[in-house]
Amino acid sequence: MAGSRKVNTMSMATLHRNLVKAAFAALLMLLPARLMAADAAPADKLSDGDKQCLGCHGFEGPKKELPGGKVLSLHVRGDGFAKSVHGAIGCTSCHADVDLKTHSQKPKTIASSREYSVAMTKVCGGCHADALKQNETSVHAMLLASGNPSAPICTDCHGSHAVTPKTAYDTCVGCHLAAMDAHRKWLPNAGLHLEVVSCAACHAPAAQRMVDLRLYDGATKKWVAEKEGKPEFEKTARAADTDGDGLDAMELRKLIGQLNRDEAAQPKNLRGRIELRIGGEAHQLSGKSKAIKDCAICHRQGAEPFQNVAISIFSADGKPLRYKAQKEVLGSVLSVDSLREFYAVGGTRNILLDILLVLAVLAGLTVPIGHQVLKIIVKGELERAARQDKAAKGRDQP
Protein backbone atom coordinates (compact mmCIF):
# COMPACT_ATOMS: atom_id res chain seq x y z
CA MET A 1 0.00 0.00 0.00
CA ALA A 2 3.05 2.22 -0.10
CA GLY A 3 1.82 3.91 -3.28
CA SER A 4 -1.49 4.93 -1.92
CA ARG A 5 0.01 6.13 1.35
CA LYS A 6 1.98 8.72 -0.62
CA VAL A 7 -1.33 10.12 -1.84
CA ASN A 8 -1.78 11.72 1.56
CA THR A 9 0.81 14.30 0.89
CA MET A 10 -0.30 15.13 -2.65
CA SER A 11 -2.15 18.22 -3.65
CA MET A 12 -5.84 18.05 -4.40
CA ALA A 13 -5.15 18.15 -8.11
CA THR A 14 -2.81 15.22 -8.14
CA LEU A 15 -5.13 13.37 -5.84
CA HIS A 16 -7.87 13.91 -8.32
CA ARG A 17 -5.73 12.68 -11.20
CA ASN A 18 -4.68 9.66 -9.23
CA LEU A 19 -8.21 8.85 -8.28
CA VAL A 20 -9.39 9.03 -11.85
CA LYS A 21 -6.55 6.76 -12.83
CA ALA A 22 -7.36 4.40 -10.04
CA ALA A 23 -10.99 4.31 -11.05
CA PHE A 24 -9.95 3.37 -14.50
CA ALA A 25 -7.65 0.76 -13.20
CA ALA A 26 -10.42 -0.72 -11.11
CA LEU A 27 -12.80 -0.80 -13.99
CA LEU A 28 -10.26 -2.52 -16.15
CA MET A 29 -9.41 -4.89 -13.34
CA LEU A 30 -5.82 -3.93 -13.73
CA LEU A 31 -5.20 -3.25 -10.10
CA PRO A 32 -2.32 -5.23 -8.65
CA ALA A 33 -3.54 -8.63 -7.49
CA ARG A 34 -2.28 -7.92 -3.97
CA LEU A 35 -4.66 -5.01 -3.58
CA MET A 36 -7.65 -6.89 -4.88
CA ALA A 37 -6.93 -10.27 -3.30
CA ALA A 38 -8.88 -9.73 -0.12
CA ASP A 39 -11.81 -8.22 -1.93
CA ALA A 40 -11.87 -10.54 -4.89
CA ALA A 41 -14.48 -13.14 -4.07
CA PRO A 42 -17.19 -11.17 -2.25
CA ALA A 43 -16.59 -7.96 -4.15
CA ASP A 44 -17.34 -9.81 -7.38
CA LYS A 45 -20.94 -9.85 -6.27
CA LEU A 46 -21.13 -6.08 -6.38
CA SER A 47 -22.62 -4.21 -9.29
CA ASP A 48 -20.38 -2.44 -11.77
CA GLY A 49 -21.50 0.91 -10.42
CA ASP A 50 -20.37 -0.04 -6.94
CA LYS A 51 -17.06 -1.28 -8.27
CA GLN A 52 -16.61 2.05 -9.92
CA CYS A 53 -17.08 3.86 -6.62
CA LEU A 54 -14.70 1.44 -4.92
CA GLY A 55 -12.16 2.12 -7.60
CA CYS A 56 -11.56 5.43 -5.89
CA HIS A 57 -12.82 4.63 -2.37
CA GLY A 58 -11.79 0.99 -2.08
CA PHE A 59 -8.39 1.48 -0.58
CA GLU A 60 -6.77 3.29 2.25
CA GLY A 61 -5.30 6.68 1.77
CA PRO A 62 -7.70 9.21 0.27
CA LYS A 63 -8.87 11.63 2.90
CA LYS A 64 -10.90 14.76 2.86
CA GLU A 65 -9.73 17.71 4.87
CA LEU A 66 -12.28 19.18 7.23
CA PRO A 67 -12.30 22.52 9.01
CA GLY A 68 -10.15 22.70 12.09
CA GLY A 69 -7.43 20.44 10.72
CA LYS A 70 -9.55 17.30 11.02
CA VAL A 71 -9.72 14.73 8.24
CA LEU A 72 -12.41 12.36 7.00
CA SER A 73 -11.12 9.06 5.65
CA LEU A 74 -12.74 8.25 2.34
CA HIS A 75 -11.90 4.57 2.55
CA VAL A 76 -14.70 2.01 2.28
CA ARG A 77 -13.78 -1.67 2.54
CA GLY A 78 -15.22 -3.42 -0.48
CA ASP A 79 -15.14 -6.92 1.03
CA GLY A 80 -16.87 -5.81 4.20
CA PHE A 81 -19.53 -4.03 2.19
CA ALA A 82 -20.11 -6.98 -0.14
CA LYS A 83 -20.59 -9.31 2.82
CA SER A 84 -22.88 -6.86 4.64
CA VAL A 85 -26.66 -6.96 4.54
CA HIS A 86 -26.56 -4.01 2.19
CA GLY A 87 -24.23 -5.55 -0.39
CA ALA A 88 -27.12 -6.06 -2.75
CA ILE A 89 -28.65 -2.59 -2.57
CA GLY A 90 -25.60 -0.73 -3.82
CA CYS A 91 -23.80 2.45 -2.85
CA THR A 92 -26.24 4.84 -4.42
CA SER A 93 -29.20 3.57 -2.37
CA CYS A 94 -27.72 5.51 0.47
CA HIS A 95 -25.62 7.99 -1.49
CA ALA A 96 -28.22 9.08 -3.99
CA ASP A 97 -26.75 12.57 -4.05
CA VAL A 98 -23.47 11.41 -5.56
CA ASP A 99 -23.23 12.47 -9.15
CA LEU A 100 -20.12 11.02 -10.71
CA LYS A 101 -19.81 13.86 -13.19
CA THR A 102 -19.37 16.54 -10.56
CA HIS A 103 -18.54 14.32 -7.67
CA SER A 104 -14.86 14.78 -6.95
CA GLN A 105 -14.58 18.27 -8.41
CA LYS A 106 -17.26 19.99 -6.37
CA PRO A 107 -16.27 19.27 -2.84
CA LYS A 108 -19.11 19.22 -0.37
CA THR A 109 -18.69 21.27 2.76
CA ILE A 110 -18.65 18.99 5.76
CA ALA A 111 -18.33 20.71 9.13
CA SER A 112 -17.32 17.60 11.09
CA SER A 113 -17.46 13.87 10.63
CA ARG A 114 -20.00 13.64 13.45
CA GLU A 115 -22.30 16.12 11.81
CA TYR A 116 -21.93 14.30 8.51
CA SER A 117 -22.78 10.95 10.10
CA VAL A 118 -25.81 12.35 11.89
CA ALA A 119 -27.05 13.82 8.61
CA MET A 120 -26.31 10.63 6.68
CA THR A 121 -28.16 8.31 9.06
CA LYS A 122 -31.40 10.01 8.01
CA VAL A 123 -31.29 7.68 5.00
CA CYS A 124 -31.45 4.56 7.20
CA GLY A 125 -34.95 5.44 8.32
CA GLY A 126 -36.07 5.54 4.70
CA CYS A 127 -35.94 1.76 4.52
CA HIS A 128 -36.09 0.92 8.23
CA ALA A 129 -39.06 2.96 9.34
CA ASP A 130 -39.82 0.67 12.30
CA ALA A 131 -36.32 0.86 13.68
CA LEU A 132 -36.30 4.62 13.24
CA LYS A 133 -39.57 4.96 15.11
CA GLN A 134 -38.50 2.66 17.93
CA ASN A 135 -35.22 4.45 18.21
CA GLU A 136 -36.92 7.82 18.53
CA THR A 137 -38.19 6.91 21.99
CA SER A 138 -34.82 5.72 23.24
CA VAL A 139 -32.72 7.45 25.83
CA HIS A 140 -30.00 7.84 23.20
CA ALA A 141 -32.30 9.69 20.79
CA MET A 142 -33.32 12.06 23.56
CA LEU A 143 -29.68 12.66 24.35
CA LEU A 144 -29.01 13.35 20.68
CA ALA A 145 -31.91 15.77 20.51
CA SER A 146 -30.59 17.59 23.54
CA GLY A 147 -27.27 18.00 21.79
CA ASN A 148 -25.13 15.33 23.46
CA PRO A 149 -22.14 15.02 21.13
CA SER A 150 -21.45 11.38 21.96
CA ALA A 151 -24.98 9.95 21.94
CA PRO A 152 -24.99 7.00 19.56
CA ILE A 153 -26.79 7.12 16.22
CA CYS A 154 -27.66 4.19 13.93
CA THR A 155 -24.16 3.84 12.54
CA ASP A 156 -22.45 3.94 15.95
CA CYS A 157 -24.16 0.69 16.84
CA HIS A 158 -24.51 -0.95 13.43
CA GLY A 159 -21.68 0.55 11.39
CA SER A 160 -22.26 2.17 8.05
CA HIS A 161 -20.65 -0.03 5.41
CA ALA A 162 -20.27 -3.38 7.12
CA VAL A 163 -23.71 -3.76 8.68
CA THR A 164 -24.42 -7.39 9.59
CA PRO A 165 -27.27 -8.94 11.50
CA LYS A 166 -24.71 -9.97 14.11
CA THR A 167 -25.77 -8.59 17.39
CA ALA A 168 -25.10 -4.91 17.88
CA TYR A 169 -24.75 -5.47 21.62
CA ASP A 170 -20.98 -5.71 21.41
CA THR A 171 -20.89 -2.00 20.76
CA CYS A 172 -22.69 -1.14 23.99
CA VAL A 173 -19.75 -2.15 26.12
CA GLY A 174 -17.37 -0.10 24.01
CA CYS A 175 -19.08 3.11 25.12
CA HIS A 176 -20.24 1.92 28.54
CA LEU A 177 -17.21 0.20 29.95
CA ALA A 178 -17.39 2.23 33.14
CA ALA A 179 -21.05 1.33 33.62
CA MET A 180 -20.23 -2.38 33.72
CA ASP A 181 -18.71 -1.87 37.15
CA ALA A 182 -21.73 0.10 38.28
CA HIS A 183 -23.79 -3.08 37.91
CA ARG A 184 -21.56 -4.89 40.38
CA LYS A 185 -22.75 -2.60 43.14
CA TRP A 186 -26.23 -4.05 43.24
CA LEU A 187 -26.16 -7.17 41.08
CA PRO A 188 -24.52 -10.30 42.48
CA ASN A 189 -22.73 -12.35 39.81
CA ALA A 190 -22.76 -9.25 37.62
CA GLY A 191 -20.31 -10.76 35.16
CA LEU A 192 -22.53 -13.78 34.68
CA HIS A 193 -25.63 -11.66 34.26
CA LEU A 194 -24.03 -9.41 31.67
CA GLU A 195 -23.15 -12.55 29.74
CA VAL A 196 -26.51 -14.31 29.99
CA VAL A 197 -28.90 -11.36 29.92
CA SER A 198 -28.83 -9.01 26.93
CA CYS A 199 -28.56 -5.34 27.88
CA ALA A 200 -31.94 -4.56 26.38
CA ALA A 201 -33.69 -7.29 28.41
CA CYS A 202 -33.19 -4.99 31.40
CA HIS A 203 -32.90 -1.61 29.69
CA ALA A 204 -35.94 -1.88 27.42
CA PRO A 205 -38.35 -2.81 30.19
CA ALA A 206 -41.46 -2.55 28.02
CA ALA A 207 -40.24 -5.21 25.58
CA GLN A 208 -41.10 -8.90 25.79
CA ARG A 209 -38.33 -11.24 26.81
CA MET A 210 -37.56 -14.86 25.98
CA VAL A 211 -34.97 -17.55 26.61
CA ASP A 212 -32.70 -18.15 23.68
CA LEU A 213 -30.87 -21.46 24.04
CA ARG A 214 -27.97 -21.11 21.68
CA LEU A 215 -25.63 -23.88 20.62
CA TYR A 216 -22.05 -23.38 21.76
CA ASP A 217 -19.03 -25.35 20.71
CA GLY A 218 -16.73 -25.88 23.68
CA ALA A 219 -13.89 -27.14 21.47
CA THR A 220 -13.61 -24.04 19.27
CA LYS A 221 -15.03 -21.74 21.97
CA LYS A 222 -17.46 -20.27 19.45
CA TRP A 223 -21.18 -20.18 18.82
CA VAL A 224 -22.12 -22.83 16.33
CA ALA A 225 -23.03 -21.52 12.89
CA GLU A 226 -24.54 -23.24 9.86
CA LYS A 227 -22.11 -24.26 7.16
CA GLU A 228 -22.21 -21.98 4.15
CA GLY A 229 -24.74 -23.26 1.63
CA LYS A 230 -25.71 -26.31 3.71
CA PRO A 231 -28.49 -25.25 6.06
CA GLU A 232 -29.70 -28.20 8.10
CA PHE A 233 -30.50 -26.88 11.58
CA GLU A 234 -34.16 -26.18 10.90
CA LYS A 235 -34.58 -29.58 9.20
CA THR A 236 -32.91 -31.48 12.06
CA ALA A 237 -34.95 -29.65 14.67
CA ARG A 238 -38.17 -30.22 12.78
CA ALA A 239 -37.37 -33.91 12.47
CA ALA A 240 -36.74 -34.16 16.24
CA ASP A 241 -40.00 -32.32 16.99
CA THR A 242 -42.17 -35.32 16.12
CA ASP A 243 -45.52 -33.82 17.10
CA GLY A 244 -44.72 -30.41 15.67
CA ASP A 245 -45.69 -28.47 18.79
CA GLY A 246 -42.23 -27.27 19.76
CA LEU A 247 -39.48 -29.40 21.26
CA ASP A 248 -40.32 -31.03 24.56
CA ALA A 249 -37.66 -32.17 27.02
CA MET A 250 -37.40 -35.66 25.50
CA GLU A 251 -37.16 -34.34 21.96
CA LEU A 252 -34.60 -31.80 23.03
CA ARG A 253 -32.45 -34.55 24.52
CA LYS A 254 -32.62 -36.47 21.28
CA LEU A 255 -31.73 -33.41 19.25
CA ILE A 256 -28.70 -32.65 21.41
CA GLY A 257 -27.65 -36.26 21.07
CA GLN A 258 -27.96 -36.00 17.31
CA LEU A 259 -26.01 -32.77 17.11
CA ASN A 260 -23.26 -34.51 19.08
CA ARG A 261 -23.17 -37.69 16.99
CA ASP A 262 -19.42 -37.42 16.73
CA GLU A 263 -18.50 -38.86 20.10
CA ALA A 264 -14.81 -38.08 19.89
CA ALA A 265 -15.46 -34.35 19.63
CA GLN A 266 -16.09 -32.18 22.67
CA PRO A 267 -19.85 -31.95 22.98
CA LYS A 268 -21.74 -28.88 21.86
CA ASN A 269 -24.06 -27.53 24.51
CA LEU A 270 -26.92 -25.10 24.68
CA ARG A 271 -26.24 -21.88 26.53
CA GLY A 272 -29.18 -19.86 27.67
CA ARG A 273 -29.58 -16.12 27.25
CA ILE A 274 -32.41 -13.80 28.11
CA GLU A 275 -33.11 -11.83 24.96
CA LEU A 276 -35.92 -9.87 23.40
CA ARG A 277 -38.56 -11.69 21.41
CA ILE A 278 -38.46 -8.96 18.80
CA GLY A 279 -34.83 -7.90 18.33
CA GLY A 280 -35.75 -4.44 17.10
CA GLU A 281 -37.34 -3.54 20.42
CA ALA A 282 -33.76 -3.23 21.64
CA HIS A 283 -34.01 0.34 20.36
CA GLN A 284 -36.51 1.27 23.05
CA LEU A 285 -33.83 1.81 25.66
CA SER A 286 -34.94 3.90 28.58
CA GLY A 287 -33.00 5.74 31.26
CA LYS A 288 -31.39 3.84 34.09
CA SER A 289 -34.12 4.68 36.58
CA LYS A 290 -36.57 2.57 34.57
CA ALA A 291 -34.22 -0.40 34.06
CA ILE A 292 -35.16 -3.75 35.56
CA LYS A 293 -33.67 -4.09 39.00
CA ASP A 294 -36.19 -6.42 40.56
CA CYS A 295 -34.60 -9.86 40.69
CA ALA A 296 -38.00 -11.54 40.89
CA ILE A 297 -38.73 -10.58 37.30
CA CYS A 298 -36.39 -13.44 36.38
CA HIS A 299 -35.90 -15.47 39.54
CA ARG A 300 -39.49 -16.39 40.25
CA GLN A 301 -41.15 -19.56 39.05
CA GLY A 302 -43.07 -18.89 35.85
CA ALA A 303 -41.39 -15.50 35.36
CA GLU A 304 -42.16 -13.70 32.12
CA PRO A 305 -38.82 -14.36 30.33
CA PHE A 306 -39.27 -18.12 30.75
CA GLN A 307 -42.62 -18.20 28.97
CA ASN A 308 -41.04 -18.29 25.54
CA VAL A 309 -38.18 -20.59 24.77
CA ALA A 310 -36.33 -21.28 21.56
CA ILE A 311 -33.18 -23.10 20.59
CA SER A 312 -31.02 -21.37 18.06
CA ILE A 313 -27.83 -21.30 16.05
CA PHE A 314 -26.39 -18.67 13.74
CA SER A 315 -26.97 -18.83 10.03
CA ALA A 316 -23.93 -18.69 7.78
CA ASP A 317 -24.37 -14.90 7.49
CA GLY A 318 -24.78 -14.40 11.21
CA LYS A 319 -28.56 -14.27 11.65
CA PRO A 320 -29.96 -16.17 14.61
CA LEU A 321 -32.10 -19.08 13.40
CA ARG A 322 -34.61 -20.13 16.01
CA TYR A 323 -36.75 -23.18 16.60
CA LYS A 324 -39.47 -23.17 19.24
CA ALA A 325 -39.15 -25.28 22.37
CA GLN A 326 -41.81 -25.83 24.99
CA LYS A 327 -41.30 -23.72 28.10
CA GLU A 328 -41.51 -26.83 30.30
CA VAL A 329 -38.06 -27.94 29.14
CA LEU A 330 -36.55 -25.40 31.54
CA GLY A 331 -37.73 -27.20 34.67
CA SER A 332 -37.74 -30.79 33.50
CA VAL A 333 -35.63 -33.55 35.07
CA LEU A 334 -34.87 -34.71 31.55
CA SER A 335 -33.06 -31.44 30.89
CA VAL A 336 -30.42 -32.03 33.55
CA ASP A 337 -27.93 -32.83 30.82
CA SER A 338 -29.32 -31.13 27.72
CA LEU A 339 -29.53 -27.78 29.53
CA ARG A 340 -26.46 -28.35 31.66
CA GLU A 341 -25.30 -24.76 31.14
CA PHE A 342 -28.50 -22.93 31.92
CA TYR A 343 -30.26 -22.68 35.23
CA ALA A 344 -31.65 -19.60 36.93
CA VAL A 345 -32.32 -20.21 40.63
CA GLY A 346 -35.98 -19.95 41.50
CA GLY A 347 -37.01 -19.28 37.92
CA THR A 348 -36.44 -22.69 36.38
CA ARG A 349 -36.83 -25.05 39.30
CA ASN A 350 -38.00 -28.63 39.14
CA ILE A 351 -41.39 -29.48 40.64
CA LEU A 352 -40.36 -32.98 41.76
CA LEU A 353 -37.87 -31.49 44.19
CA ASP A 354 -40.60 -29.24 45.57
CA ILE A 355 -42.76 -32.26 46.32
CA LEU A 356 -39.80 -33.99 47.93
CA LEU A 357 -39.22 -30.96 50.16
CA VAL A 358 -42.82 -30.98 51.36
CA LEU A 359 -42.53 -34.69 52.12
CA ALA A 360 -39.28 -34.12 54.01
CA VAL A 361 -40.81 -31.42 56.17
CA LEU A 362 -43.85 -33.57 56.81
CA ALA A 363 -41.60 -36.48 57.76
CA GLY A 364 -39.64 -34.16 60.05
CA LEU A 365 -42.86 -33.12 61.78
CA THR A 366 -44.11 -36.68 61.93
CA VAL A 367 -41.15 -37.80 64.02
CA PRO A 368 -42.00 -35.75 67.16
CA ILE A 369 -45.74 -36.08 66.70
CA GLY A 370 -45.55 -39.81 65.95
CA HIS A 371 -43.23 -40.41 68.86
CA GLN A 372 -45.49 -38.56 71.27
CA VAL A 373 -48.50 -40.50 70.02
CA LEU A 374 -46.53 -43.71 70.45
CA LYS A 375 -45.69 -42.58 73.97
CA ILE A 376 -49.37 -42.12 74.83
CA ILE A 377 -50.27 -45.50 73.39
CA VAL A 378 -47.41 -47.37 75.05
CA LYS A 379 -47.96 -45.62 78.38
CA GLY A 380 -51.66 -46.38 78.17
CA GLU A 381 -50.92 -50.00 77.47
CA LEU A 382 -48.43 -50.17 80.30
CA GLU A 383 -50.87 -48.59 82.74
CA ARG A 384 -53.65 -50.92 81.68
CA ALA A 385 -51.32 -53.86 82.12
CA ALA A 386 -50.36 -52.53 85.55
CA ARG A 387 -54.04 -52.05 86.54
CA GLN A 388 -54.91 -55.54 85.38
CA ASP A 389 -51.92 -56.80 87.29
CA LYS A 390 -53.06 -55.04 90.42
CA ALA A 391 -56.65 -56.19 89.96
CA ALA A 392 -55.45 -59.74 89.49
CA LYS A 393 -53.35 -59.46 92.61
CA GLY A 394 -56.32 -57.91 94.50
CA ARG A 395 -58.50 -60.87 93.46
CA ASP A 396 -55.85 -63.24 94.65
CA GLN A 397 -55.81 -61.69 98.09
CA PRO A 398 -58.74 -62.69 100.18
Add this chain to the structure above:
Amino acid sequence: MQRIYVHPFPVRLWHWINAVGFVAMMLTGTQIRYVGIIDLMSFRTAVTVHNWIGFVLIGNYFIWLLFYLFTDKIRVYHPELSPTKHFKASFRQLQYYGYGIFKGSPNPHQVSAYDKFNPMQSMMYQVVMFLLVPLLAVTGVLLWDVQGFYGAVDFFGGIRVVDTVHVLIYIFFAFFIFFHVYMGSLGHTPTAHYKAMFVTGYEEIEEEPGHGGATKR
Protein backbone atom coordinates in the same frame (compact mmCIF):
# COMPACT_ATOMS: atom_id res chain seq x y z
CA MET B 1 -25.45 -38.35 89.65
CA GLN B 2 -22.32 -38.62 87.57
CA ARG B 3 -21.12 -35.85 85.27
CA ILE B 4 -19.10 -36.65 82.15
CA TYR B 5 -17.43 -34.03 80.00
CA VAL B 6 -18.60 -35.02 76.50
CA HIS B 7 -18.72 -31.76 74.56
CA PRO B 8 -15.40 -29.91 74.77
CA PHE B 9 -15.46 -26.17 74.21
CA PRO B 10 -14.40 -26.16 70.50
CA VAL B 11 -17.21 -28.58 69.71
CA ARG B 12 -19.73 -26.45 71.57
CA LEU B 13 -18.46 -23.29 69.88
CA TRP B 14 -18.72 -24.96 66.49
CA HIS B 15 -22.16 -26.19 67.32
CA TRP B 16 -23.57 -22.82 68.44
CA ILE B 17 -22.39 -21.15 65.28
CA ASN B 18 -23.50 -24.07 63.16
CA ALA B 19 -26.97 -24.24 64.67
CA VAL B 20 -27.67 -20.52 64.23
CA GLY B 21 -26.01 -20.51 60.81
CA PHE B 22 -27.89 -23.52 59.58
CA VAL B 23 -31.24 -22.08 60.53
CA ALA B 24 -30.30 -18.87 58.70
CA MET B 25 -29.16 -20.87 55.67
CA MET B 26 -32.38 -22.85 55.59
CA LEU B 27 -34.44 -19.65 55.75
CA THR B 28 -32.47 -17.71 53.14
CA GLY B 29 -32.18 -20.81 50.96
CA THR B 30 -35.93 -21.27 51.05
CA GLN B 31 -36.44 -17.62 50.22
CA ILE B 32 -34.06 -17.89 47.25
CA ARG B 33 -35.77 -20.95 45.89
CA TYR B 34 -39.33 -19.81 46.50
CA VAL B 35 -39.47 -16.14 45.53
CA GLY B 36 -43.08 -15.13 45.19
CA ILE B 37 -44.33 -17.90 47.48
CA ILE B 38 -42.40 -16.83 50.55
CA ASP B 39 -41.68 -13.22 51.38
CA LEU B 40 -39.33 -13.09 54.33
CA MET B 41 -36.87 -10.72 52.68
CA SER B 42 -35.91 -9.59 49.20
CA PHE B 43 -34.27 -12.07 46.85
CA ARG B 44 -31.18 -9.93 46.75
CA THR B 45 -30.84 -9.80 50.53
CA ALA B 46 -31.38 -13.54 50.70
CA VAL B 47 -28.62 -14.17 48.15
CA THR B 48 -26.18 -11.85 49.92
CA VAL B 49 -26.86 -13.24 53.38
CA HIS B 50 -26.80 -16.83 52.14
CA ASN B 51 -23.37 -16.31 50.59
CA TRP B 52 -21.86 -14.64 53.63
CA ILE B 53 -23.13 -17.09 56.20
CA GLY B 54 -22.19 -19.93 53.88
CA PHE B 55 -18.56 -18.91 54.09
CA VAL B 56 -18.78 -18.45 57.84
CA LEU B 57 -20.10 -21.98 58.16
CA ILE B 58 -17.35 -23.37 55.97
CA GLY B 59 -14.77 -21.70 58.19
CA ASN B 60 -16.68 -22.99 61.19
CA TYR B 61 -16.64 -26.52 59.84
CA PHE B 62 -12.87 -26.41 60.10
CA ILE B 63 -13.11 -25.66 63.85
CA TRP B 64 -14.93 -28.92 64.18
CA LEU B 65 -12.71 -30.81 61.75
CA LEU B 66 -9.42 -29.58 63.16
CA PHE B 67 -10.54 -30.23 66.71
CA TYR B 68 -11.33 -33.83 65.95
CA LEU B 69 -8.31 -34.36 63.70
CA PHE B 70 -5.86 -33.09 66.27
CA THR B 71 -7.30 -34.69 69.40
CA ASP B 72 -7.95 -38.30 70.21
CA LYS B 73 -11.64 -37.41 70.52
CA ILE B 74 -11.93 -38.47 66.89
CA ARG B 75 -12.63 -41.87 68.38
CA VAL B 76 -16.26 -40.82 68.88
CA TYR B 77 -16.51 -40.84 65.09
CA HIS B 78 -14.80 -44.20 64.54
CA PRO B 79 -17.27 -46.50 62.86
CA GLU B 80 -18.25 -49.84 64.24
CA LEU B 81 -16.64 -52.18 61.74
CA SER B 82 -18.61 -55.31 62.49
CA PRO B 83 -21.97 -55.05 60.73
CA THR B 84 -23.70 -57.62 62.90
CA LYS B 85 -22.61 -55.84 66.05
CA HIS B 86 -23.66 -52.50 64.57
CA PHE B 87 -27.09 -53.67 63.52
CA LYS B 88 -27.77 -55.49 66.75
CA ALA B 89 -26.84 -52.39 68.71
CA SER B 90 -28.92 -50.18 66.41
CA PHE B 91 -31.88 -52.45 66.83
CA ARG B 92 -31.55 -52.32 70.58
CA GLN B 93 -31.41 -48.52 70.33
CA LEU B 94 -34.55 -48.48 68.20
CA GLN B 95 -36.35 -50.70 70.67
CA TYR B 96 -35.35 -48.28 73.38
CA TYR B 97 -36.74 -45.21 71.55
CA GLY B 98 -39.90 -47.05 70.51
CA TYR B 99 -40.69 -48.68 73.82
CA GLY B 100 -38.12 -48.71 76.60
CA ILE B 101 -37.92 -44.94 76.92
CA PHE B 102 -41.62 -44.78 77.80
CA LYS B 103 -41.21 -47.44 80.41
CA GLY B 104 -38.27 -45.69 81.99
CA SER B 105 -35.81 -48.38 80.94
CA PRO B 106 -32.19 -47.28 80.83
CA ASN B 107 -30.64 -46.15 77.54
CA PRO B 108 -28.82 -49.18 76.12
CA HIS B 109 -26.02 -46.87 75.07
CA GLN B 110 -23.82 -45.52 77.83
CA VAL B 111 -22.30 -42.16 77.16
CA SER B 112 -18.59 -41.70 77.81
CA ALA B 113 -16.12 -39.10 76.62
CA TYR B 114 -14.82 -41.42 73.92
CA ASP B 115 -18.12 -43.04 73.06
CA LYS B 116 -20.76 -40.36 73.20
CA PHE B 117 -22.87 -41.46 70.24
CA ASN B 118 -25.27 -44.35 70.20
CA PRO B 119 -24.92 -46.57 67.10
CA MET B 120 -27.60 -44.74 65.14
CA GLN B 121 -26.25 -41.29 66.01
CA SER B 122 -22.80 -42.48 65.11
CA MET B 123 -23.85 -43.57 61.64
CA MET B 124 -26.02 -40.52 61.06
CA TYR B 125 -23.35 -38.03 62.15
CA GLN B 126 -20.66 -39.71 60.05
CA VAL B 127 -22.80 -39.34 56.95
CA VAL B 128 -23.78 -35.79 57.87
CA MET B 129 -20.36 -34.47 58.83
CA PHE B 130 -18.11 -36.27 56.36
CA LEU B 131 -20.40 -36.45 53.36
CA LEU B 132 -23.44 -34.19 53.36
CA VAL B 133 -22.05 -31.02 54.96
CA PRO B 134 -18.89 -31.01 52.79
CA LEU B 135 -20.91 -31.75 49.67
CA LEU B 136 -23.35 -28.98 50.53
CA ALA B 137 -20.42 -26.60 50.98
CA VAL B 138 -18.68 -27.58 47.74
CA THR B 139 -21.82 -27.32 45.62
CA GLY B 140 -22.62 -24.04 47.36
CA VAL B 141 -19.24 -22.55 46.50
CA LEU B 142 -19.58 -23.67 42.89
CA LEU B 143 -23.00 -22.05 42.62
CA TRP B 144 -21.63 -18.89 44.18
CA ASP B 145 -19.45 -18.26 41.12
CA VAL B 146 -20.65 -20.42 38.24
CA GLN B 147 -18.57 -18.44 35.80
CA GLY B 148 -15.32 -18.63 37.76
CA PHE B 149 -15.71 -22.32 38.50
CA TYR B 150 -16.92 -23.15 35.02
CA GLY B 151 -14.45 -26.03 34.65
CA ALA B 152 -15.40 -27.67 37.94
CA VAL B 153 -19.13 -27.19 37.36
CA ASP B 154 -18.77 -28.78 33.95
CA PHE B 155 -16.74 -31.63 35.42
CA PHE B 156 -19.53 -32.49 37.86
CA GLY B 157 -22.04 -32.63 35.02
CA GLY B 158 -23.18 -29.03 34.64
CA ILE B 159 -24.96 -26.45 36.73
CA ARG B 160 -28.16 -28.47 37.00
CA VAL B 161 -26.40 -31.46 38.55
CA VAL B 162 -24.55 -29.24 41.00
CA ASP B 163 -27.70 -27.37 41.93
CA THR B 164 -29.79 -30.54 42.28
CA VAL B 165 -27.25 -32.05 44.68
CA HIS B 166 -27.31 -28.81 46.69
CA VAL B 167 -31.09 -28.88 46.83
CA LEU B 168 -31.35 -32.59 47.69
CA ILE B 169 -29.07 -32.09 50.69
CA TYR B 170 -31.08 -29.02 51.67
CA ILE B 171 -34.19 -31.19 51.53
CA PHE B 172 -32.51 -33.77 53.74
CA PHE B 173 -31.69 -31.06 56.29
CA ALA B 174 -35.24 -29.77 56.16
CA PHE B 175 -36.09 -33.17 57.63
CA PHE B 176 -33.01 -33.50 59.81
CA ILE B 177 -33.44 -30.21 61.65
CA PHE B 178 -36.81 -31.28 63.07
CA PHE B 179 -35.56 -34.76 63.79
CA HIS B 180 -32.34 -33.58 65.40
CA VAL B 181 -33.98 -30.98 67.62
CA TYR B 182 -36.57 -33.46 68.80
CA MET B 183 -34.07 -36.22 69.51
CA GLY B 184 -32.06 -33.68 71.49
CA SER B 185 -35.00 -33.38 73.86
CA LEU B 186 -35.02 -37.07 74.72
CA GLY B 187 -32.45 -36.93 77.49
CA HIS B 188 -33.25 -37.88 81.05
CA THR B 189 -34.92 -34.49 81.19
CA PRO B 190 -36.10 -32.63 78.07
CA THR B 191 -33.38 -29.99 78.41
CA ALA B 192 -30.52 -32.22 79.56
CA HIS B 193 -28.81 -32.59 76.17
CA TYR B 194 -29.36 -28.92 75.37
CA LYS B 195 -27.69 -27.82 78.58
CA ALA B 196 -24.80 -30.15 77.83
CA MET B 197 -24.31 -29.02 74.25
CA PHE B 198 -25.02 -25.33 74.60
CA VAL B 199 -23.83 -24.50 78.12
CA THR B 200 -21.85 -26.85 80.29
CA GLY B 201 -20.35 -29.54 78.09
CA TYR B 202 -21.23 -32.09 80.79
CA GLU B 203 -23.80 -34.79 80.34
CA GLU B 204 -25.40 -35.83 83.60
CA ILE B 205 -25.77 -39.55 83.94
CA GLU B 206 -28.32 -40.69 86.49
CA GLU B 207 -27.13 -43.54 88.57
CA GLU B 208 -29.76 -46.10 89.16
CA PRO B 209 -28.11 -48.69 91.33
CA GLY B 210 -29.71 -52.06 91.17
CA HIS B 211 -31.81 -51.10 88.18
CA GLY B 212 -31.20 -53.34 85.20
CA GLY B 213 -28.12 -54.75 86.88
CA ALA B 214 -25.97 -54.85 83.79
CA THR B 215 -25.79 -51.07 83.32
CA LYS B 216 -22.69 -49.96 85.07
CA ARG B 217 -22.11 -46.38 84.02
